[in-house]
């Protein structure tokens with residue numbers, strides 16, 4: 001039902017060999033929704049006013065995994081999509097999104113995914129998003145995801161995003177509003193190379209008593225690529241927040257990390273750490289003493305760092 | 308057999324290693340000891356290729372390795388456990404053991420266990436840990452030693468150099484470690500050099516080499532050299548030295 005190129009993209013972004021035989025699923029290919037499948041607890045419907053889908057997860061859902069991959073193989077396409085997610089109270093769900101672009105033409109291919117999550121009381125959401133680009137065309141591969149998350153009392157959200165290679169330009173915007181006792185964990189992984197640009201702009205508001213957030217960014221910038229991280233964390237009550245930006249810089253790349261903390265309450269406890277540096281020479285030498293070449297040693301260090 | 312012929316290392320105007328000649332036959336267990344700053348670590352780094360000698364030659368198994376890279380020496384069976392091993396964000400204990408053993412795939416928990424128990428660590432608690440700041444100095448040191456054991460496994464000619472393996476290690480693990488060195492020596496397959504100040508390790512050795520001021524200042528059996536060490540350190544603090552305090 002889908003071609004080899006699509007299958008390779010699916011493998012990269014969702015670790016799927018093919019369309020899974022069961023479970024809630026939505027596949028969007030080249031700007032069209034091609035497949036929707038709901039389950040009893042996870043209802044997926046197409047939007048009528050604009051491109052995109054609504055996903056409703058029933059309250060109390062014990063655990064379900066939902067895959068919503070997007071693949072683009074047509075050069076010159078700009079795809080904007082609005083997806084809204086409503087996670088019912090006490091539901092536990094894993095949503096695996098991701099976008100793969102195969103561009104072997106000379107025109108820009110772009111996907112802007114605008115995702116809004118409404119996470120109910122005590123619900124537990126794991127959101128995994130992988131971005132990937134390939135194809136040997138001159139045309140650019142551009143991904144501009146926006147992710148907005150509203151967390152009610154006691155909600156837990158774990159967000160793992162990764163973009164390893166292949167995407168020429170990215171402007172990522174993430175905004176999370178954390179309610180009372182809510183717990184947000186964001187891990188962002190990024191590798192840029194060539195003359196790629198990546199911009200990650202993040203706003204987290206800790207609004208309810210006992211809310212917590214932990215934001216970790218790990219990135220590698222190679223060649224002449226350029227990355228900007230701008231995580232902003234506001235504590236507006238008794239809360240706890242932690243931001244870590246950790247970047248490995250190589251070749252002629254540039255990295256800016258600008259963590260910003262705002263405490264608007266005396267019991268807000270906020271911490272940030274940022275480190276940018278090249279691979280420590282000692283680490284490469286150590287792995288060489290185990291018999292690795294310098295190149296292989298470097299690769300192992302990067303693979304581990306971005307795992 | 309390892310042969311150092313008139314090995315020198317100078318950095319600027321400092322003669323850090325001066326004209327060191329040593330022959331260590333295959334399967335021998337040698338302890339290098341001597342005061343801090345004497346040049347022991349530098350000598351080990353010269354053998355591993357982490358530093359390039361400014362004079363002399365290093366022969367391993369009849370092959371001149373003086374101008375070989377670190378990787379080439381490692382592939383010929385030379386290994387070195389760092390005095391201060393580096394830490395890695397994201398590289399796990401199991402990764403280091405896999406790389407050390409020269410395998411593509413992760414070792415099984417049982418395989419990891421054979422190396423980690425020898426240094427007094429429980430594999431289940433450690434294989435998935437990152438080799439980062441979350442490890443204590445003593446844990447890091449023992450993992451480092453385990454990787455050297457993994458390198459030696461199944462090889463015919465190996466040279467294992469351990470640089471102050473006792474540093475930061477508790478008494479219980481230290482006892483385990485001395486047993487491990489003893490057992491390793493008994494297999495006869497490895498040539499072992501341990502840089503150490505610990506009497507219990509010194510007493511295990513076939514031969515003691517004292518290095519100070521960048522030179523071999525004395526060399527011989529435990530019986531010959533140990534009294535010299537005591538004499539040298541009398542008046543400093545013999546008991547502390549003996550007890551390892």
Ligand SMILES: Nc1ncnc2c1ncn2[C@@H]1O[C@H](COP(=O)(O)OP(=O)(O)O)[C@@H](O)[C@H]1O
Pocket residue numbers: 318321323342343344345346347348349350
């Ligand atoms: N690359 C170098 N450049 C300058 N000085 C060095 C270098 N390497 C080692 N040294 C110095 O050489 C001396 C011997 O160091 P080292 O071999 O580490 O001694 P040991 O291991 O016996 O304590 C020390 O004084 C050290 O500071």
Ligand SMILES: [Mg+2]
Pocket residue numbers: 347348349390470
């Ligand atoms: Mg030393």
